[in-house]
Amino acid sequence: MNGSTVIFYLLAALTLVNGVLSVSTRQIFRAAIYLLFTLIGIAGLYFWLNYQFIAAVQVVVYVGGIVVLIIFSIFLTQQAGEKLQKQKIGRKLFAALAVFCGFGLTIIQVYQHAFYEPAETGVPVSVAAIGQKMLSMNDEGYALPFEVVSMLLLAAMIGCIVIAMKEKKITDNEPGTSSPDHTGKE
Numbered sequence: 079m080n081g082s083t084v085i086f087y088l089l090a091a092l093t094l095v096n097g098v099l100s101v102s103t104r105q106i107f108r109a110a111i112y113l114l115f116t117l118i119g120i121a122g123l124y125f126w127l128n129y130q131f132i133a134a135v136q137v138v139v140y141v142g143g144i145v146v147l148i149i150f151s152i153f154l155t156q157q158a159g160e161k162l163q164k165q166k167i168g169r170k171l172f173a174a175l176a177v178f179c180g181f182g183l184t185i186i187q188v189y190q191h192a193f194y195e196p197a198e199t200g201v202p203v204s205v206a207a208i209g210q211k212m213l214s215m216n217d218e219g220y221a222l223p224f225e226v227v228s229m230l231l232l233a234a235m236i237g238c239i240v241i242a243m244k245e246k247k248i249t250d251n252e253p254g255t256s257s258p259d260h261t262g263k264e
Contacts, residue, residue, distance in 0.1 A: 093119030114145045
């Protein structure tokens with residue numbers, strides 16, 4: 079076993095362990111941190127595969143953007159220390175069944191796929207060519223869809239924060255409670 083194999087197994091273990099922890103913990107802030115380490119492990123695998131651009135995008139977009147957005151949303155909704163509700167056993171069984179079915183379908187697809195080496199070598203991809211393709215405003219560029227998706231994500235984040243921060247209305251019928259504007263006079 080050489081050093082490259084050891085690095086792969088360490089990165090794979092980091093990714094898998096943190097992925098399982100992120101979906102199994104009941105504390106929402108810890109789940110976000112475990113997701114952070116899962117995405118860092120995936121970026122490490124991209125670096126290990128010598129895909130520097132995809133690894134850099136993984137770190138910048140997902141680790142630096144999405145996870146930070148999730149953590150800020152948790153803090154803004156003031157639920158960082160709260161535990162998530164325990165799930166019913168039926169829901170856990172259906173989730174486990176879905177995982178095993180998805181894993182089985184993946185294995186079936188891998189064994190049915192015919193892997194072959196391409197006849198030609200791939201075109202070398204440069205960061206400058208990718209940047210020109212992403213940000214050009216002509217018909218072949220992706221600047222407009224990129225901006226539309228960013229606006230959609232911003233609107234979704236604002237909507238989630240507004241929904242989470244709605245205050246519970248206190249009714250006058252409950253004993254021992256009063257609304258903030260209730261003066262006690264009739």
